[in-house]
Amino acid sequence: MSVLLPYKFDTAFTYAADEPLAPGTLVRVPLGSRVVVGAVWDDAPDMAVKVKPIAGVYAVPPLPETTRKFIDWVAGYTLARRGDVLALGLKEQLLVAPPKRAKQFAFGGADPALPGPVLSPAQEAAATALCASVWAQKFEVTLLDGVTGSGKTEVYLEAVAEALRLGRQVMVLLPEIALSIQVLERFAARFGTAPAVWHSELTPAHRRETYRAVAEGRADVVVGARSALFLPFPKLGLIVVDEEHETAFKQEDGVMYNARDMAVVRAKFCACPVVLVSATPSLESVENAAQGRYRKLDLPSRHGGASLPKTHAIDLRQAPPERGKFLSPRLLAAMRETLERGEQAMLFLNRRGYAPLTLCRKCGHRIACPHCSAWLVEHRSHARLICHHCGHTIPKPVQCPSCEAENSFVPIGPGVERIAEEVAEAFPDTGALVMASDIIVGPAQAAEAARRINAREVGIIIGTQMVAKGWHFPLLTLVGVVDADLGLAGGDLRASEHTVQMLHQVAGRAGRAGAPGQVLLQTFAPEHPVIAALLSGDLQEFLAQEAAQRRPGHWPPFGRLAALIISATDERMADQAARDLARAAPRGQGIQVLGPAPAPIALLRGRFRRRLLLKTTREIAVQPLLRDWLARVEVPRVVRVDVDIDPVSFM
The missing domain is CATH 3.30.70.600 (Ribosomal protein S10)
Structure with a gap:
């Protein structure tokens, strides 16, 4: 029989078995001098080769037919080897039997009968439409487009409840691990228990138990990163892709796939609905909805009477920061007023570290990575210079390797650490917190950061893109974007679209409760179409302009x-x-x-x-x-x- 191995092979290997094994059965087979994991596959065996016997069978449910078909399809679409695609969801360590003394992790138990929050008429209409789609148990793609703070999560949780009532499993994909913290809290509040989670930070034991719980149907809801797509759900009834526009859903190495698009394919194989959720949908999804390929549901206003924040530009040509500083006096004044009212402020700069460039002030030598076409980034929190592409690190040199001048290196430009230094100087009595992926590592630290903010231990939040989406901080009323022009330069096809999405999302953190919000964009180009779109709030018009530019040249999505x-x-x-x-x-x-x-x-x-x-x-x-x-x-x-x-x- 044919067995596909989770290694760099595109073809299945033929092995002998004492008795017929169902397709999808997970087995141990010899490969050279090793015994490795594999899955019995649907390919016809090669009867002309000399075969070795299967060494054993794992006591776990077989990979469902929908999973096997999905793996074959992804491999064909991405031109990847099928074994590499299989490896995205199947690792040998997942199948090792746990010690008898090991404590089982609890799974399942979500109660869809628990009452949910009171929904607005717009939310109720959207939730009813999604629940009908789940109840029909057929493939359908819905784009749930709602402004920040409109209650999109509460709406799709009603669809989750409908799937649970039908005895089906649910997969919710998130672009970043840190986002899972507040989502898990909302799930627990709605269903009485937290869902299973799936991401790279889990311990091996937790991953193994979660895999088995999914395969056995005990894990009713899974919230995970993009690799959750390849888990062996036997009764998948709903897929939700939250923040569907996020570029983090694209895997950029190995098997290069976009989890948003592959989620649509996964749902089609499982004959279940998929919901794409965003306040700033991708142009691809907007065009699919316009052409009738996707259904579109809109939530045009914030929930509970909260209003969208007012956005203003600070023209840095007219109101520049002090020499050697990066925050305009106008932004500092707004922060001071916000803090005096007992509210919180957020500063956004999508640049980790202290400074993106370090150079010798005597000869101009720049410290570059020896392995990449990139400058080393100074991280004072680590006392190192780090390459953000390959991880190469060095201590900050005392002597310039070019001119041999000592103590001549100076930082050029700001990262979030440098902004934090400026904030500490301007607001010495106010607690500040830096949220960046190299500082907030994993869900535990993200949860602690959220606790400190909600407990008002922090007055000012300084963050990279990890603060741009998903977070709900009731006292946060001011968002300042340190460099709104960052990301607009260069030849990237989607640079403008991605910049609008990110800045609109981070702006949406402000004023989500009763107090009104304000967003200040520091920019040297307030007339740029991206800045103009953010100031007007008319993202529909911006996307229409983007589409008009791409359509004649047949650029995606055309x-x-x-x-x-x-x-x-x-x-x-x-x-x-x-x-x-x-x-x-x-x-x-x-x-x-x-x-x-x-x-x-x-x-x-x-x-x-x-x-x-x-x-x-x-x-x-x-x-x-x-x-x-x-x-x-x-x-x-x-x-x-x-x-x-x-x-x-x-x-």
Whole structure:
């Protein structure tokens, strides 16, 4: 029989069994000198080869047919090996039997009969529509578009309750682990118990118990990161993708997939509804709704009488910070007034560390990463200079390696740590908290940060993108964006869209309770379309303008993209392989190949990188073109070619 292994193989291997085993059965099989985990697959066995016997069978439920079909589909769509896709959800350590003395983690027990909050008429209408979709137990995609603070979570929790009443399982995908804290609290308040969680920070024992609980149907609700898509749900009745626009749903290495899009496919195989939730939906989802492929439900106002914050620009050309500072006097004055009222303020800067660049003030030498095309970022909290791409770290040099001047290095530009230093100087008696992914590590620290903020131990929050979505802090009434222009430069197709989404989301943290909110954007370009959209609050018009710019050139979502990323430790070999691929590029009506060109990060983790971009009209499938293209070029084994279907990042 055929067995697929969670390793770098695309084909299943043939093994002998003493008795027939159902497809999906998890087994132990010999592979060379090792015994490894595998799954009995649906492929026809190769009867012409000499086979080895299966070494054993794991006492866990088989992978459901819907899971197996999903794995095959993802592999075909992304051009990944099926074994690599299988490995996203199946690890041998998940199947090791726990010690008899081990305490079981509790799963299940969510009570859909517990009363939920009182919904507004708009929320009630949206919840009723979602519940009807769940009750029908058929595939349907719904885009739940609601302004920040409109109660989108409470609405989709009613759909979760309907699925639980039907005895079905629910998967809720979140883009970041930290977001799970307040979501878990809302689940516990609604259903009397917290859901199961699935993310990289779980202990091995917890992951093993969660996997088994899902496979056995005991875990009724799972809140997880993108890899939760590959868990073996036997009775999945609803999928929710919260913050569906988030780029964190795209896996950028290994199997390159977008969890939002794959969730739609997963739901189709399971014949269940999927709900995409956002205050700032992606242009792809908006266009799908406009074309009738998705149903759209709107929550246009905040819940409970709260109003949307008022947004204003601070033109840094007219109201600049003091020399050597980064906060305008206007922003500092607004913060002071906010704190005097007993309210809280948030400063947003999507840049970790103390300073993004360190240079010698005598000769201008910049400290760069030896393995990447990137400057090292100073982190004073760690007393190190760190590369944010490969993790290379060094102590801050005492002597310049170029001119040998001592103590000549100075920080250039701000990161959140430098803003925290400025805040401490301006507000010495006010507690401040920095929230960034290198400081708030894992759910426990995120929960402690939320506790301190809600307990009013903190007056000022300084954060990166991790504070931009999902959080609900009732006393937070002022949001200041330190650099609203960050992210607007460069050639990224989606730079403007992503910047609007992020800044609108972070603005939405303000004024979510009774007190009105205010948002101040520090900018050198208040006339920029992105800033104008944020000031007007008219995101619909902004997306219409974005669509008008992309449609004529067949850029997504009006066309298809696929990237080839060629990399090698030898720059000449990377260049040669890229040229060879360019010469063999597909041609035809509606097909265009751009490149080769050095990637924006041309050196990453010691590998030189080149990119080719395939662009087609929407009706052309890129996968057959790519398979034929790659088959016609012999690439040296020391050169790696990665395929990225529907790229989100162009780095």
